[in-house]
Amino acid sequence: MVSELQQRMHESFVENVNEEYLMDCMRCGFCLPACPTYLATNNDETHSPRGRIALMKAMRDGDVVWDGSVEDAFDMCLGCRACEPACPAGVQYGVLIEETRVAIQQAKPKDLMEKIVRKASFDGVFADQKKMAATVKLVQFYQKSGLQSATRKIGFLSLFPPFMKEMEGVLPKVETKKKKPSSLKPKTTRVAFFAGCLMDTLFQETNRKTIELLEWLGVEVVVPKEQQCCGALHGHSGEMEKGLRNARANIDAFDSDHVDYIVNNAGGCGAFLTEYEKHLKNDPHYAEKAARFSQKMLDISSLFVKLGMNVRLKSLESDETAIVTYQDSCHLRNVNKVFLEPRSLLQDAPGFEYKELIDAGSCCGSAGIYNLLQPEMARKILELKMEGVRKLQPSKVVTSNPGCLMQMQVGIQREGLEKEIQAVHIVDFLYDAIQKNQN
Known part of the structure; x- marks a missing residue:
């Protein structure tokens, strides 16, 4: 007998999951080798895109009833969307997994x-940048008051799950916000900077360096004050309507008519920002504005290349040569199709020799808050990633997303390689390389 929950879940799948998109899947299997969870589970079809789509359809058609195993299959998905570039039929898996999570949450x-x-x-910290800033101030107090040192010394963190202790160990030091620098260089391009929630609090030094580098390249940078979290975390957690609330607030905050580009420096944010157009296409008040916003959105590495940073990097000289490599941000690569630009910048960086990381395009296991919700699977995926790092032995592992950065730092820490290898954001890497070698 079907329970009330199972019936309600079936009805929610019918209401929320697009049947037409489900029918696009030809079950060819090209997605399988691209899926990290399929590989990490020794080719378990349930944890593949094809298998999950089959489950979505079965749930919608009433051929499968909701239970723990069905829930696990959907929860285990990273949402990395590596299956999309691999799919010859153009299946919109990202839309399907988002719709599935909405159906489940409802x-x-x-x-x-x-x-x-x-x-x-979703209604507090990630809906109001002021609340996010206040939360991060607590982290700053924890770090600077001596509480962090005392907590580590007495072993208090051992009472928590190991992954939480590891994440605490790689939290960046929260600095006091500095005044954004002015520049005397002539401005030829005007951009609006999407500062982000984590990037403008935990990683505000990276944001500061982003603005400095843009000004160094002759850009006028404006930072809209009323911007909010991009909404990606909401959208990936079944809270799409709340994510779109943030999207509308950001569209209102950015006057996209008066800038050449809207730039961001976090791959996960950038993917969701560029998809405002898709998510709001049926909103009569925001469809046109969302399209304009998304079309002007650009990743920081893409903008650096457009502005001629490669030429500037090549003009700098260094006697040192260390190995640098790059770990792709899944959403930057799979959604925004940006993967050549960051590599070209690293190849031209003074003092470094670029070498490609094995399976650089596969997920590191961060995936937003996936590493907190699914620590065991995240660990397996990170272990596969670190095999490539160990073989290459770079001095720097560069990435373009805060979650990826912290996840790679955890991997380096687990391997005991902190003295030999650093994980750094691409902006910090370029900024430091330029500062070190600029006459």
């Missing part, structure tokens, strides 16, 4: 703790 009962956490996260 139908699944939540206990009090989950309600509190979701409310605090």
Whole structure:
């Protein structure tokens, strides 16, 4: 007998998951070798894009009833979207997994703790940049008051799951916000900078360096004050309507008519930002504005290349030669199709020899907050990634997303390679290379 929850879940799949998109899948299997969870589970079809699409359709058609194994199959998906470039039929898997998570969240009962956490996260911290800043100030107090040192010394963190201890160990030091520098160079391009929530709090030094490098290249940078979190975390967690609330706020905050580009420096944010156009295409008040916003959105490495940074990098000289490599941000590569630009910048960076990381385009296991929600699978995927790092032995592993950066730092820490290898954001890497070699 079908329970009330199972019936409600079936109805939610019918309501939320697009049948036409499900029918696009030809079950050819080209997606299988591109899927990290399929490979990490020794080719378990349930944890492949093809298998998940089959489950989505079965749930929608009523051929499968909801249970823990079905939920696990969807929860285990990283949402990295590596299956999309591999798919000859152009299946919109990203849309399908987002719709599936909306269907689940609408139908699944939540206990009090989950309600509190979701409310605090999606209606609080990730809905209001001021609340995010206040939260990060607590992290700053924890780091600078001596509490962090004391906590580590007495072994208090050992009471928590190992992955939480590891993530605490790679938290960046929160610095006091510095005044953004002015530049006397003539401005030929005007851009609006999407500062992001984590990037403008935990990683505000990277944001500062981003603006300095843009000004060094002759760009006028404006930073809209009312911008909010991009909404990606909401969208990937079944809270799409709340993600679109943030999208509308950001579209209102950015006057895209008066800038040449809108630039971001976080791959995960950039993918969702460029898809505002898709998500709001049926909104009569925002469709046109969302399209204009998305069309002007550009990743920082792409803008650096457009502005001629490669030429500037080649003009600098260095006697040193260290190995540098690059770990792709999944969404930057698979959604925004940006992968050549960051590599070209690293190839031209003074003092370094670029070498390609084995399977650089495969996910590192971060995937937003996936490494917190699915620590065991994230660990398996990171271990596969670190095999390539060990073989290459670079001095720097560069990436373009804060989550990827912290995940790679965890991997380096687990291997005991902190003295030999550093994980760095591409902006920090370029900034330091230029500062070191500029006359």
